Amino acid sequence: MTGPTTTGSAATAPDRQVYTGTPVVPGTVYAPVVRPGPRPGPGPQFDPEMPESDRAAEQERFIAAADVVADRLSARAAAAGGVAAEVLAADAAMARDRGWRREVSKRIGTGSAATTAVDAATGVFEAMFTKVGGMMAERITDLRDVRDRVVAQLRGEPEPGVPVPDVPSVLCADDLAPADTAGLDPALVVGLATSLGGPTSHTAIIARQLGIPSVVAVSGLDDLPAGTMVLLDAAAGRIETDPVPEVAAAAAAQWRRAAAGAAAWSGPGRTADGHRVEVLANVADGSAAVAAAATPAAGVGLFRTELCFLGRTTEPSVAEQAEVYAAVFEPFADRKVVVRTLDAGSDKPLAFTGHTAEANPALGVRGLRIAFDDNGILDRQLDAIALAAGRTGSRPWVMAPMIATPAEAAWFAERVRVRDLVPGVMIEVPAAALLADRILAHVDFVSLGTNDLAQYTMAADRLSADLAPLNDPWQPAVLALVAATARAGAAAGKPVGVCGEAAADPLLACVLAGLGVTSLSCAAGAVGAVGAGLARVSFEQCAAAAEVALAAADPAQGRAAAMALLG
The missing domain is CATH 3.20.20.60 (Phosphoenolpyruvate-binding domains)
Structure with a gap:
């Protein structure tokens, strides 16, 4: 990965930033940056031990919250279809996972509040997945997403995830959970860039299914604030901040014309x-x-x-x-x-x-x-x-x-x-x-x-x-x-x-x-x-x-x- 660089060509003014990453879905868009809303914050630093008389009710409260999250993910899987459905179904299964639930319940049984127990149990499984390595590593993002959704449900907070932007925007994030990626509206999220992930991650695969121009593994992306106008050239894996508006708009329009030609293609597959x-x-x-x-x-x-x-x-x-x-x-x-x-x-x-x-x-x-x-x-x-x-x-x-x-x-x-x-x-x-x-x-x-x-x-x-x-x-x-x-x-x-x-x-x-x-x-x-x-x-x-x-x-x-x- 390479970090942002400054440019000073005739097409760009000095000090404009260029970020590069790995191309995933080609496309060129000119739009403002939008970022996901905050995930649930950490619980209290000192969590007093819960009275034994309250622990059974706390167990039930956790099970109910985890069931709500699992049911929501299953419903989205049924509605999504394709790879998104496969990934969402796997996430729903994670929310129902007996091993994870047992770890949470064990901690509640020793006096932890449900939110604290969920966070601690998730940490145990994160360490396990990290040790296993390989393809299990991506499940950490999914597991954290399930944790955040269950914690939000327990606290009575809104379900975490990606906000619906007011105008077509480029979504920039560390990474996205499959539940968030599968729910994106390609008419409003017209581009996607992540700091993490690879070209075959769940985020990349679902973005490809949705046809959203995307770049992953972009170094320095965390420094790009919401609201910044960017030109995303996903085929080249390039994000340019505050480009010359006329140049950027022309590049995006050229891509839209090419996309229209693709939409009109009727087969069969053959060269010219x-x-x-x-x-x-x-x-x-x-x-x-x-x-x-x-x-x-x-x-x-x-x-x-x-x-x-x-x-x-x-x-x-x-x-x-x-x-x-x-x-x-x-x-x-x-x-x-x-x-x-x-x-x-x-x-x-x-x-x-x-x-x-x-x-x-x-x-x-x-x-x-x-x-x-x-x-x-x-x-x-x-x-x-x-x-x-x-x-x-x-x-x-x-x-x-x-x-x-x-x-x-x-x-x-x-x-x-x-x-x-x-x-x-x-x-x-x-x-x-x-x-x-x-x-x-x-x-x-x-x-x-x-x-x-x-x-x-x-x-x-x-x-x-x-x-x-x-x-x-x-x-x-x-x-x-x-x-x-x-x-x-x-x-x-x-x-x-x-x-x-x-x-x-x-x-x-x-x-x-x-x-x-x-x-x-x-x-x-x-x-x-x-x-x-x-x-x-x-x-x-x-x-x-x-x-x-x-x-x-x-x-x-x-x-x-x-x-x-x-x-």
């Missing part, structure tokens, strides 16, 4: 000279699938099936799962649907799998690895997918996450084919990219999950703000693995897609096409921008942009060089 690249949508449930089906997306490139399992203490039945899957297949009955089998573990632990805590869960038993200990979970999920496919007349493509070896790919493909489904795997582990030719001998397609691929390639926790530049999908090393996988796919005559967040960047989408990727799957809100971006350039331009991005010394250089070639 006719080279086909499928543009698909990422979905998490039936409501998100209905919304995605209304876009020009050629189908679903990533159906995250975790929503069916999150918050469950017991495994959902085959019938329950089939109902969820059918709700996604139906809107795309005549189009391609790629289903990812259960991607649990790490930051999405499931109580019924029986796995204990791991020292480094991001490198532990997650994804398909859960099935190696209990293949019944996988087999029942595949049975449910096949049942839903038969019910809707679909033949979905099914891929497994966290494949590392050709033998694993073969083991999974056999289980998929016996159910008359199309087998594929995720390429998220560098070993799988390096052996993509051998893996493709066993499956019919592969899809690159660039979020985890970047994390594992760069040995950088993808949720660390300090390491966000390393997790930039423009990293030449990451692009080199994408290129190697695409070459293997071309040699085998089999499709190679990208379903990670990288596919939602219209500029990078052109580079990926130039590397030989055959499909791009992104948030439904990004489909038009990605399709329109491809339609404006030739495949020759894409290939040239891919070449300079691969040869670049760093992401910024690669992004700038590609932009110069593609316009």
Whole structure:
């Protein structure tokens, strides 16, 4: 990360500040800064011991407050759809978490007031998540948000969160809890910048779903006061304070014209000279699938099936799962649907799998690895997918996450084919990219999950703000693995897609096409921008942009060089 710098060019007056961060969602806006309201303050420094006669009532008061918060988050999950629904459902499950509630209740039982007990118990779990590290680290932001909401409920204070601005504004914050991000109105919050987070954090993923121009990991952002007029160039990861109004307004207007062109794009996915690249949508449930089906997306490139399992203490039945899957297949009955089998573990632990805590869960038993200990979970999920496919007349493509070896790919493909489904795997582990030719001998397609691929390639926790530049999908090393996988796919005559967040960047989408990727799957809100971006350039331009991005010394250089070639 780099801090703010002063500028003094002809376009800007002296002493104007420029802040830089990691681009997430492209877009250019000119608007005032707005900041979240204060979270609940700390309780009294000295909390007298509560009389034993009052403790039972205090326990009940805490349980009631936690239930209210959990119910609110569940209701928002039901209304949100897509990734936002998945994240909000996980937060609701956190508010109901038995371990956290037991820790709070234990402290109330020894005489602490409920608010003090909630804060102290949350501190215990924060320390636990910090020690575990990896993807569990992001849950600290979620946990603190649940704590603040419960404390506010206990105190009778308004629910904390982001205020609704009076005019279109750029929201600047340390970080945002998923509940806050999912509730943003893109008509009023027209830009987003955070000090923390990375390009694959919950905040970034939901912002991408909403189509809000966003930059994360911005150093020095805390010094930017509310009310400051800023020009946010999210594609470049740049925030300029108090720019020349006419220049800033013209830049924002130019972006709005480009956005209007993206909104008018109707498919199919192809470059200006006719080279086909499928543009698909990422979905998490039936409501998100209905919304995605209304876009020009050629189908679903990533159906995250975790929503069916999150918050469950017991495994959902085959019938329950089939109902969820059918709700996604139906809107795309005549189009391609790629289903990812259960991607649990790490930051999405499931109580019924029986796995204990791991020292480094991001490198532990997650994804398909859960099935190696209990293949019944996988087999029942595949049975449910096949049942839903038969019910809707679909033949979905099914891929497994966290494949590392050709033998694993073969083991999974056999289980998929016996159910008359199309087998594929995720390429998220560098070993799988390096052996993509051998893996493709066993499956019919592969899809690159660039979020985890970047994390594992760069040995950088993808949720660390300090390491966000390393997790930039423009990293030449990451692009080199994408290129190697695409070459293997071309040699085998089999499709190679990208379903990670990288596919939602219209500029990078052109580079990926130039590397030989055959499909791009992104948030439904990004489909038009990605399709329109491809339609404006030739495949020759894409290939040239891919070449300079691969040869670049760093992401910024690669992004700038590609932009110069593609316009």
